[in-house]
Amino acid sequence: MGLVTSTEMFKKAYEGKYAVGAFNVNDMEIIQGIVEAAQEEQAPLILQVSAGARKYANPVYLKKLVEAAVETTDLDICLHLDHGADFEICKSCVDGGFTSVMIDGSKYPFEENIALTKKVADYAHDHGVVVEAELGKLAGIEDAVNVGDHEASFTDPDEAVEFVERTGCDSLAITIGTSHGAFKFKGTPKLDFPRLEKISGLLPGYPLVLHGSSSVPKEFVDLCNQYGGAIPGAQGVPEDMLREAAKWGVCKINIDTDLRLAMTASIRKVFVEQPQVFDPREYLGPGRAAIKAMVAHKLKDVLGCAGKL
Ligand SMILES: O=C(CO)COP(=O)(O)O
Ligand SMILES: O=C[C@H](O)COP(=O)(O)O
Ligand SMILES: [Zn+2]
Numbered sequence: 120m121g122l123v124t125s126t127e128m129f130k131k132a133y134e135g136k137y138a139v140g141a142f143n144v145n146d147m148e149i150i151q152g153i154v155e156a157a158q159e160e161q162a163p164l165i166l167q168v169s170a171g172a173r174k175y176a177n178p179v180y181l182k183k184l185v186e187a188a189v190e191t192t193d194l195d196i197c198l199h200l201d202h203g204a205d206f207e208i209c210k211s212c213v214d215g216g217f218t219s220v221m222i223d224g225s226k227y228p229f230e231e232n233i234a235l236t237k238k239v240a241d242y243a244h245d246h247g248v249v250v251e252a253e254l255g256k257l258a259g260i261e262d263a264v265n266v267g268d269h270e271a272s273f274t275d276p277d278e279a280v281e282f283v284e285r286t287g288c289d290s291l292a293i294t295i296g297t298s299h300g301a302f303k304f305k306g307t308p309k310l311d312f313p314r315l316e317k318i319s320g321l322l323p324g325y326p327l328v329l330h331g332s333s334s335v336p337k338e339f340v341d342l343c344n345q346y347g348g349a350i351p352g353a354q355g356v357p358e359d360m361l362r363e364a365a366k367w368g369v370c371k372i373n374i375d376t377d378l379r380l381a382m383t384a385s386i387r388k389v390f391v392e393q394p395q396v397f398d399p400r401e402y403l404g405p406g407r408a409a410i411k412a413m414v415a416h417k418l419k420d421v422l423g424c425a426g427k428l
């Protein structure tokens with residue numbers, strides 16, 4: 120057991136029609152909550168680090184924390200760069216011991232996205248690291264930039280095939296209506312499943328990735344709002360849609376917002392109910408426990424990857 124690429128995880132997930140959870144990590148409590156859940160559920164695990172996380176926590180700290188997770192469990196963990204913006208950040212993660220990187224060239228025209236992704240894939244593959252790429256634009260907060268609804272565009276199935284062939288990327292993030300953050304749908308949630316089925320049919324055996332897949336559980340939103348927060352109207356991807364996506368070649372499902380909500384809800388509760396508390400362990404501990412319970416539920420009841428180590 121140790122730090123691994125996602126290759127075997129995705130092969131098993133594709134065949135078993137389940138998805139591996141990819142959770143964003145920013146500090147020790149978040150990592151511990153996720154890892155404790157995966158250990159108990161005996162689930163394969165992807166821990167992903169964004170540019171924002173690198174800036175907040177220092178990549179060396181995050182890498183060492185993930186190494187501690189590997190050392191203290193019997194888990195296989197894939198350490199992944201989330202939304203790498205350019206070749207340099209991907210190279211730095213490859214050189215720094217990540218086992219997987221995402222190059223997100225989705226903001227560029229098709230040919231430029233291909234050229235950039237191929238450059239990263241060639242470098243990463245030479246170093247035994249796998250590459251996720253993205254085609255199509257997600258609405259929402261991405262790479263600290265707010266992508267408006269009008270700028271979002273869904274992945275074209277034929278382009279997806281050409282993109283995978285020409286770049287050699289190992290997995291592909293597609294756009295079918297999910298978005299980053301806590302406000303994903305204005306009305307009824309809807310994803311473009313016919314598009315997913317088409318892409319999946321044209322790329323048999325190939326692992327697809329779904330970003331922006333938090334479900335924004337009502338229980339956390341209500342707790343946040345009850346204890347002094349202000350996030351009215353938050354709405355995520357219904358869990359049934361994630362279960363459905365996993366049947367159509369989606370092998371990696373990205374979750375960050377739900378971690379933030381779980382932690383914030385429980386910390387707010389402590390602050391309001393126990394105003395005398397000022398020891399960080401007394402609120403970060405419950406925050407970590409809330410993350411653990413939420414992640415265990417995802418692994419077991421939504422993604423279907425529990426027991427698949
Ligand atoms: O896609 C994500 C990270 O890359 C996270 O998505 P959420 O905002 O839905 O958690
Ligand atoms: O893609 C978005 C992820 O939720 C990461 O968010 P972040 O850039 O604020 O760390
Ligand atoms: Zn993107």
Ligand SMILES: [Zn+2]
Binds near residue numbers: 202299330331373
């Ligand atoms: Zn994302």
